Amino acid sequence: MRYRKPFAVALLAISSLLLATGCRDSRSIPMADGRPQITIMVGGLEKVIYLPAMLAQQLGAFEANDLDVKLLGEQSGASAETALLTGDVQAVVGFYDHTIDLQAKDQCLQTVVQFADVPGEVELVSTADADAIRTPADFRGRKLGVTSLGSSTDFLTQALAGQAGLSTSDYTRVKVGAGQTFIAGMNHDGIDAGMTTDPTVAKMVQSGDARILTDMRNEEGTRAALGGLYPASSLYMKCDTVAAHPEIVQKLANAFVRTLRWIDTHTPEEIAATMPSQYAGSDPALYVRSIRDSIGMFNGDGLMKPEGAQNVLRILGRYSRNVAPVRDRIDLAATYTNQFVEQAHKAPAQ
Template sequence: MPKSHTLFNALVFSLAVGGVSLSAPVAQAADKVTIMVGGYEKQIYLPAKLAESLGYFKDEGLDVELLNEPAGVDAENQLLAGAVQGVVGFYDHCVDLQAKGKFVESIVQFSQAPGEVELVSAKHPEIKSAADLKGKSVGVTGLGSSTNFLTHYLVTKAGLQSGDVTSVPVGAGTTFIAAMQQDTIQAGMTTEPTISRLLKTKEATVLVDMRTVGATRAALGGTYPAASFYVESDWVDAHKETAQKLANAFVKTLRFISSHSAAEIAEKMPKDFYVGDKDGYVAALNDGKAMFTPDGVMPEDGPKTVLAVLSQGNKDIQGKPIDLSKTYTSEFVKKVK
């Protein structure tokens, strides 16, 4: 036998003894995806951290890094700059950006209600309606954020001009609470668990509630698809396989939310998200988890409501031809088994 054959056979034997199969497939590297979340401690964006905690990203062969950015508008800017591949934020940015010539689309719709509340400081009992916000400073997460869009709609619907109210970017959580305590803002729009923290201490009262679908319809005139996972349209076209994997992970997460109690869901979240009040966190989640869609599909009447809200006094939107069909797709979520 030629010497080369002898060496080859020896190599095959040694690999077999070492437990290495020559026919075994080479492990594929996980798809690396960086996602910016507009405040991942907020309950409205809970599916992002929950998917990570449940291991659903890894199950799909994804290496997902979640970055935290308190204001959704800043997360949007990171996406447009190419620093991240996707954003967990409000769907309304997809509509707003199209008016500015930028095309992004929601590929998984997390919620069908904003989960937001306009709170009024207990120091200002004179504020009993949105019309009473005239001359006041009102807190939003950031200028150009979804909370700013919604606040603008509420005050213009009440008959005020945009200049009648001063929007102050105060973020959420501790910074929002501090701004209200210091009277930097007299009212403001925020989410859970910040809402419950201020209501528990009686430092604020509810002016407009948008935590449920019913309350949202009363406030905004229809279903308002809010928290979503959105990406640039060009990225979707070039990365359909990765987009499908992300949709798989998020839809499985939404199914988990719809089939488990608030207490069970809370156990999967980082403990610091409770902000020292686990019972309050669970209670808020129990009251609000119906806002989440069970399947990631865009509510049929939702995009039209969002466009109507954004068009209310918003010069960036008014008169612009918006193709709502290009602001979202259910292509991927409907393929999830």
């Protein structure tokens, strides 16, 4: 009898928690005036590798598909996936490899549009250290910048070093974020080398503060560095959301396929002019250069190539602490689907 009150209090607390978090159920997509309200977290809105997200909004592709979409910026893909898992957002524009990493943790995420077959990442080395760091084999004893631990840049850094025969104990991974924090880390001896994207790459190379060590903005460089394709920028969602709302997922796929086609048929100058003016900042020519240097990474069709997915699993199976112990039970087919993109190609342009 004496436990009845504490039990009742606990039950009430649990019930209140369920009610409070019910609105964040990832399977439930808010509606307003009959239009889905979608929040997409992007692993760096200003990064060229994720340009299709803001470009889709600028082109009116979401509105044309009867969607109200809010884009949120987050510099780390690892943080973005957390927001997705907690139901704070309905989708993420980030790297495909997170779907495999999360499956290893018994979470189901699925890429529904694949933007790129290569990472679009560059390993930069500080000009001061460029003579001593000529290949990933020279990473021993060095401080290497990554967006955050557990991010895609972290996976790729371990892969580059691992294929050179190094383990994580041979070097130090340092969280430096992206953009100005990455630049500050390299310019103030916080890191000796690091992985980042355009427009940061263009800024540091133009200033003379860094040199390119490994370039994965194109297929040739990616195959040389990683032994094959490495599908990266994508739109991914929780599997139960995809299953519960296929009609909304289709509308998102329609919007992004339209955007990828547009990229494929327009110049870097035209793309830069369509993006928000603040993205170019005080140096529009540098922004155009950053787009030109990276734009070849986008595949133009939104489809996942099975060869690429297999290579991502191979690399994570060797270098990811989460995936390596369970790589043989990863269900790769559950990590992506081409069905919505294929349907988008059949439908009239939206």
